Amino acid sequence: MNQTIETILKHRSIRKFKDKPLDKETVAMIVDAARHTASSNFMQSYSIISVTDKQMKKDIAKICKQAYVAESGHLFIMLVDQHRNAQIAKENGEDTSVLHSMDRFLIGVSDALLASQNMMIASESIGLGGVFLGSILNEADQIIELLDLPQLTFPILGIAIGYPDQSPQLKPRLPKAFMHFENHYPQLNNLNDNLKEYDEIVHEYYDLRDENKRVDYFTKQITDGMKRKHPGRMKLREHIQKQGFILY
Amino acid sequence: MNQTIETILKHRSIRKFKDKPLDKETVAMIVDAARHTASSNFMQSYSIISVTDKQMKKDIAKICKQAYVAESGHLFIMLVDQHRNAQIAKENGEDTSVLHSMDRFLIGVSDALLASQNMMIASESIGLGGVFLGSILNEADQIIELLDLPQLTFPILGIAIGYPDQSPQLKPRLPKAFMHFENHYPQLNNLNDNLKEYDEIVHEYYDLRDENKRVDYFTKQITDGMKRKHPGRMKLREHIQKQGFILY
Numbered sequence: 001m002n003q004t005i006e007t008i009l010k011h012r013s014i015r016k017f018k019d020k021p022l023d024k025e026t027v028a029m030i031v032d033a034a035r036h037t038a039s040s041n042f043m044q045s046y047s048i049i050s051v052t053d054k055q056m057k058k059d060i061a062k063i064c065k066q067a068y069v070a071e072s073g074h075l076f077i078m079l080v081d082q083h084r085n086a087q088i089a090k091e092n093g094e095d096t097s098v099l100h101s102m103d104r105f106l107i108g109v110s111d112a113l114l115a116s117q118n119m120m121i122a123s124e125s126i127g128l129g130g131v132f133l134g135s136i137l138n139e140a141d142q143i144i145e146l147l148d149l150p151q152l153t154f155p156i157l158g159i160a161i162g163y164p165d166q167s168p169q170l171k172p173r174l175p176k177a178f179m180h181f182e183n184h185y186p187q188l189n190n191l192n193d194n195l196k197e198y199d200e201i202v203h204e205y206y207d208l209r210d211e212n213k214r215v216d217y218f219t220k221q222i223t224d225g226m227k228r229k230h231p232g233r234m235k236l237r238e239h240i241q242k243q244g245f246i247l248y
Numbered sequence: 249m250n251q252t253i254e255t256i257l258k259h260r261s262i263r264k265f266k267d268k269p270l271d272k273e274t275v276a277m278i279v280d281a282a283r284h285t286a287s288s289n290f291m292q293s294y295s296i297i298s299v300t301d302k303q304m305k306k307d308i309a310k311i312c313k314q315a316y317v318a319e320s321g322h323l324f325i326m327l328v329d330q331h332r333n334a335q336i337a338k339e340n341g342e343d344t345s346v347l348h349s350m351d352r353f354l355i356g357v358s359d360a361l362l363a364s365q366n367m368m369i370a371s372e373s374i375g376l377g378g379v380f381l382g383s384i385l386n387e388a389d390q391i392i393e394l395l396d397l398p399q400l401t402f403p404i405l406g407i408a409i410g411y412p413d414q415s416p417q418l419k420p421r422l423p424k425a426f427m428h429f430e431n432h433y434p435q436l437n438n439l440n441d442n443l444k445e446y447d448e449i450v451h452e453y454y455d456l457r458d459e460n461k462r463v464d465y466f467t468k469q470i471t472d473g474m475k476r477k478h479p480g481r482m483k484l485r486e487h488i489q490k491q492g493f494i495l496y
Contacts (some may be wrong), residue, residue: 003251004373008281008366030426033256035421037365040382042419042466043473046393047427056431079433084426084468088439092471099474102485103385108363108384110405117285117365118256125252136290137351157358171290173283178332179295180279183304185327185397186368191336218290218309222333223340225291226347237350237494246485 007125012170015068017162022074022128030076030161032116033122045104046112046177047081050074050145056146063142064135064158071144073128073150073162077136077143078116080108080245083152099152100247105240131157139232140239151244169209174218192219204229255373260418262377263316265410268377270322273324278324282363293352294360295329297395297403298322304394308406311390312383321376321410324363325384325391328356328493331400339394346477347400353488360404368430373410381406387480388487399492417457421468440467 022030027050035050049059054070060077061069069075082099089096099222116132123130136143136158144154159166175198178188199217240246253291270278277298298303302318308325309317315354317323329453330347337344346352364380379452384391384406423446426436447465488494 002373004255005277005281005370007252008370009284011284011286028424029253031424032255035424035427036257036259037263038259038380040380041473041476044422044427047433049427049429049431049433051431053431070268074437081427083433084436084439085473087436088443088467088472089474091438091440092467094471094474096474098477101482102488103478104479106357106385106404106484107382109357110380113358113361114365114380117362118369120286120362120460121366121369122253125250132286132288132362134355137354138458150433153433154407155335156354164480176258176279176283179283179292179329181295181297183280183297183299183301185295185331185398187299188332188335189330190339193251194340195336196429209337219336219340222291223342224339225289225333226337226342226344228289233351234349234496236354240350248482248485 003125004080007121011124012168012169013131014164014166015131015164016166017072018165019066019071020163021074022161027074029117030122036119037115039111040107042112043107044086045082045085045108046217047079047084047153049077049079050076059146060136060143064133065137065138066135069133069158069160072160075154076119076159077147077159078112078155078157078159080105080112080156082108085152086152095144101246102246105245110157116157116159119159128161129164130159130161133160137233137236138230140236144243150244154240154243154245169205169213172205174198176219182233195219249374253358254427255369258418259372260416262410262412262414264381264412264414265316265320267319268321268411270409275322278367278370281366285363285366287359288355291333291355292431293330293333293356294329294363295327295332295401297325297327299325306393307394308384311387312381312406314383314385316407317381317406322410324367324407324409325395325403326360326405326407328353328360328404330356330403331398334400345349348492350494350496354495357404357484363406365439376409377412378407378409381408385481385484386478388484392491397491401490402488402493417453420453443467
């Protein structure tokens with residue numbers, strides 16, 4: 001056990017922030033944490049946009065359908081970025097068609113997401129809190145327009161960071177037996193029965209949780225989640241392809 | 249500055265390991281680090297396979313074209329996993345067609361990759377080292393067969409962890425001005441000229457690096473990288489769709 005592992009194990013998503021922006025040094029430190037993350041083939045196929053404009057933060061909060069996005073101390077949008085690499089190669093007269101492949105899209109996704117977790121952990125290690133915003137994908141096309149994102153870039157994740165104004169309970173995670181396997185993927189049977197104990201633990205968590213009245217079971221959440229089909233999310237492949245990605 | 253940020257900033261990929269496997273407690277700690285990572289909508293749409301079988305490790309090293317994969321102290325394969333959630337919902341008679349969307353694939357990718365970085369940092373914080381293996385995607389279909397991966401799962405990243413038997417130099421990262429922007433994505437011009445200073449720094453790094461004779465510039469690496477079209481990687485979209493993902 002050490003400070004790093006402790007920070008990781010006590011992660012909670014923070015969705016309520018004090019009215020205090022992050023200072024420049026803190027933002028620089030968080031971006032440095034991103035930069036030192038491993039990158040596929042050293043191609044550094046990602047970029048970061050800090051959204052500091054108040055109206056833009058509100059616009060993004062609206063897309064995310066979460067008011068706290070606008071109230072966070074700092075808002076980062078993580079980009080898959082093959083545009084910069086395309087520019088470098090084009091200036092040298094090189095053909096860049098490989099960047100339209102699924103492979104190079106996923107390389108950018110991987111670079112951006114690994115860096116995202118380092119940004120979160122670095123922030124949490126100095127007492128900040130935050131939440132990942134997959135919800136920017138509700139209307140990826142609007143985010144693209146808002147941030148002037150060129151071809152071969154894509155906004156893959158938002159990160160809202162700030163000074164926590166809540167201290168939520170630790171959310172109980174799926175027991176290892178259901179998600180860590182050896183050598184082969186096992187046959188999964190009677191999951192609803194086998195997850196009953198975990199369901200009770202999750203139920204108790206929601207029951208005790210102060211700021212949210214939802215009382216639910218894990219298996220019920222998963223089952224009900226199948227009905228969640230946000231129209232913008234169902235067009236995600238289209239939005240990604242419109243940016244020049246995954247054409248093959 | 250604290251231990252966590254220090255660990256993040258001093259990351260180097262380790263590709264040479266001592267002949268010493270990770271013990272069970274260490275593996276359990278690393279998996280716990282993964283489990284405590286944030287997960288999209290609390291759906292925990294990922295799983296982890298520990299590859300402990302020696303022949304399987306060799307097979308995967310061959311796919312990755314990197315012998316050190318077989319010699320690592322522990323080999324994890326991170327999976328996008330919507331299969332488990334599909335099973336839960338199906339047992340309850342729910343329609344699971346949404347899981348074939350790009351949205352739910354990317355949710356699994358995000359869960360798996362954020363967790364991957366926590367596993368790396370947790371390992372590094374106790375003196376271990378490791379390397380991410382995007383190269384499992386060279387032949388994703390073979391990995392799928394080897395690990396018996398069912399529909400709605402996909403191997404997105406490998407992680408080789410072990411006791412370091414090398415201490416490589418810190419690789420100089422792209423300066424912030426080229427990858428951290430404010431509010432809008434800027435116009436990028438004359439990148440090869442503007443990156444000359446960084447090119448020299450990268451060149452010096454490769455020049456000084458002991459165990460590798462490649463002497464290169466960043467812009468040259470990027471430009472030459474456009475020609476890298478591994479046949480298996482160019483079929484990645486096909487392999488992902490064969491697993492039931494991104495059908496729309």
